Amino acid sequence: MNQTPDPRPRLHPRRPGEQALAALGLAAPAVDPADASPHTFPDGGTWRTEVPSCEGPEALAVVLKESSRLDVPIHRISQGSGIWMLSDDEITEMADACAAGGIELCLFTGPRGTWDTGGSTRTSSGGAGLRARGHDALAGCVEDAVRATELGVKCLLVADEGVLWSLHRLRALGVLPTDTTFKVSALIGPVNPAAYAVHERLGADSVNIPSDLTLAHLTEIRRVSRAPMDLYIEAPDDLGGYVRMYETAELIRRGAPIYLKFGLSRAPGIYPYGAHLRDLSLDTARERVRRGRLALDLLARHGADGGMSPLGSRLPGPLTRFPTDKD
Known part of the structure; x- marks a missing residue:
């Protein structure tokens, strides 16, 4: 039976193919200790897990069942279609199920540019992408955030810098619960150190690069x-x-604290989700968990499965922020 990863980090994990290649005189260059991240989660862990694209209570139930069957520890489950695509009952059911399992539920905020009437996102340039176009789209994202947190959701997925800053200010003012966390979408993720630091200062609690x-x-x-x-x-x-x-161990070493996301390539898109995509949603949810098991098995084979945060942990620890209205 597969075992939950050892929380203790290993000092010298084995690199893929290390011994076999060394016998051929093809050993990899020595690891540079200066490349390692000096940071951890506040619980001392260096990595957590996330299963994305869980689009409703039924898909969530599949993920929870498969994670139990395959012994895949999960810290966070996220959704991509948006809060506005879920009923109050669906949100409550998902929040309750995740809370019972000590898992953070992250739901996407509001209307985004790829779905509104703007045509630039459908050009070869991609326009402004997922960002919230105009005051009404910003307002929709804020409405989603307030509604979701009132229903027990503690993590919100954001795809716009203005939305992020607005939600962070609302958190500072107490309009949103102070333990709400904000996750930046991969589709607006920063690609250089300065941009990453700006997202942190705008209120991001985790950033999908x-x-x-x-x-x-x-x-x-x-x-x-x-x-x-x-x-x-x-x-x-x-x-x-x-x-x-095969890069997972090195991604942890360099990127800690890091969420390992178990996505799925060669799968049709399911956003925005509806019942017409039910079978696809459930099948891909099941396969994402299996892919997670494969990644964890690989870490274990290389002696690199230590350092996982305790299950149930979710907060990021102290981060650097721009001053808000409250400051």
């Missing part, structure tokens, strides 16, 4: 920010379809 950033890029980011990082170990096709399982 694009899946094609190099290991060196992670080290560069960690020299200026300790805000938790989210990264797809396997990315959906619209994010490149990258599969980085």
Whole structure:
């Protein structure tokens, strides 16, 4: 039976193919200790897990069942279609199920540019992407945030810097619960250290960087920010379809504190989700958990499965912020 990863970090994990390649005179260059992140989660862990694209209570039930069957520890479950695509009863059911399992539920805020009447997102440039266009879209995101937190949701997914800053200010004022966390979407994720630090200062509690950033890029980011990082170990096709399982140990070493996201390449998109996509949603939810098991097994084989945060932990620890109205 698969075992939950040992919470103690290993000092010298084995690198993929290390002994076999050394016998051929093809040993990899020595690991540079200076590349390692000096940061951890407040509980001392270096990594947590996330299952994304869980689009409703039924998909959530599949994820919870499969994670129990395959012994896949889960810290966070996220949804991509948006809070406005769920009823109050659905949100409450998902929040209650995650709370019972000690899992953080993260729901996406409001209307986004890819779904409104703006045509620029459908051009080759992509326009402004997911960002909230105009006051009404901003207001919709805020409405979603207030509604979701009132129903017990503690983590909100954000795809616009203005929405992020507005929600952070509302959190500082107490309009949103002070323990609400904000996660920045991969589709607006920063790609350099300065931009990453700006998102932290705007209120981000974790930042999903694009899946094609190099290991060196992670080290560069960690020299200026300790805000938790989210990264797809396997990315959906619209994010490149990258599969980085053999890099998982090094992604943790350089990017800690980091959420390992178990995405799924070669799968049709399901946003915005509805009953017409039910079978696809449940099948892909099940397979995401299996992919997570594969990644965890790989870490264990290399002796790199230590350092996982305790299950039930969710807060990021102290982060650097811009002054708000309250300050």
